[in-house]
Amino acid sequence: MQEAFSAQLTLVDTSVEIDARCVLGPLSLDLSFRRLGVVGRNGSGKSTLARLLAGLIAPAGGTCRLNGVDVYTDRRAALREVGILFQNPDHQIIFPTVLEEVAFGLTQLGRKKAQAERDALAILARFGKSDWAQSPVSSLSHGQKHLVCLMSIVAMAPKVLVLDEPFAGLDFPTKTQLSRYLRLFDGAVIHISHDPSDLQDCESVLWLEKGQIARSGDTKSVLAQYLEAMETLGAGDDISDLSR
Numbered sequence: 465m466q467e468a469f470s471a472q473l474t475l476v477d478t479s480v481e482i483d484a485r486c487v488l489g490p491l492s493l494d495l496s497f498r499r500l501g502v503v504g505r506n507g508s509g510k511s512t513l514a515r516l517l518a519g520l521i522a523p524a525g526g527t528c529r530l531n532g533v534d535v536y537t538d539r540r541a542a543l544r545e546v547g548i549l550f551q552n553p554d555h556q557i558i559f560p561t562v563l564e565e566v567a568f569g570l571t572q573l574g575r576k577k578a579q580a581e582r583d584a585l586a587i588l589a590r591f592g593k594s595d596w597a598q599s600p601v602s603s604l605s606h607g608q609k610h611l612v613c614l615m616s617i618v619a620m621a622p623k624v625l626v627l628d629e630p631f632a633g634l635d636f637p638t639k640t641q642l643s644r645y646l647r648l649f650d651g652a653v654i655h656i657s658h659d660p661s662d663l664q665d666c667e668s669v670l671w672l673e674k675g676q677i678a679r680s681g682d683t684k685s686v687l688a689q690y691l692e693a694m695e696t697l698g699a700g701d702d703i704s705d706l707s708r
């Protein structure tokens with residue numbers, strides 16, 4: 465694996481509300497990382513945190529900065545700082561062909577269409593996928609669409625990549641291949657997953673619980689505590705409790 469650049473994440477009393485309900489935070493942290501994991505059970509706020517970190521949702525209070533950039537208020541600078549890979553590639557892809565999709569982000573960065581297409585072709589070549597350029601995205605498998613999204617983000621060369629459950633719904637070989645392609649990204653990574661086994665490569669982990677940080681720190685110890693708590697919960701029956 466290439467040595468990744470490190471990044472700085474700074475949250476100051478940051479909270480997110482949906483329908484006037486606080487679903488995340490308030491969180492305050494200031495940490496430097498290369499590979500940061502975020503783990504938590506369903507509904508703990510992982511995807512909300514992913515969108516907040518990518519600058520896609522406004523904090524109800526406080527600020528969210530990556531490398532000093534307020535990712536929500538300074539969208540132009542944020543495009544150079546952070547990219548996000550969603551769980552479902554269909555929520556990300558908007559163009560009919562692979563080349564158009566990969567080139568789009570580059571036009572957002574201010575490149576002219578012809579230059580953006582040349583740069584997009586260079587990325588396809590780097591991933592060994594030059595022959596995909598004119599392929600209709602609709603003809604691709606779920607795993608192949610994931611790779612198109614990844615190439616689109618790597619093309620924009622953000623300093624931080626947020627991965628929101630990128631392996632959900634992928635079979636084992638596709639997951640292994642995508643992991644390998646992810647190693648072509650040399651920036652910092654925030655990997656969000658409910659599955660601790662996805663996060664073994666991270667240097668530190670945040671464990672989210674009901675929108676709050678339940679634990680944070682060294683990957684091995686946080687994941688061990690998380691697994692123990694999940695096994696205890698699994699032995700109970702809170703899935704039948706509609707009030708939570």
Ligand SMILES: Nc1ncnc2c1ncn2[C@@H]1O[C@H](COP(=O)(O)OP(=O)(O)OP(=O)(O)O)[C@@H](O)[C@H]1O
Pocket residue numbers: 482483487504505506507508509510511512513658
């Ligand atoms: N569009 C929405 N409308 C109302 N509530 C929402 C919406 N999106 C998220 N929430 C609520 O915000 C909280 C956090 O949701 P979030 O999707 O961030 O959790 P998650 O940890 O990513 O869950 P999962 O692992 O199931 O994807 C949950 O209580 C959820 O019900």
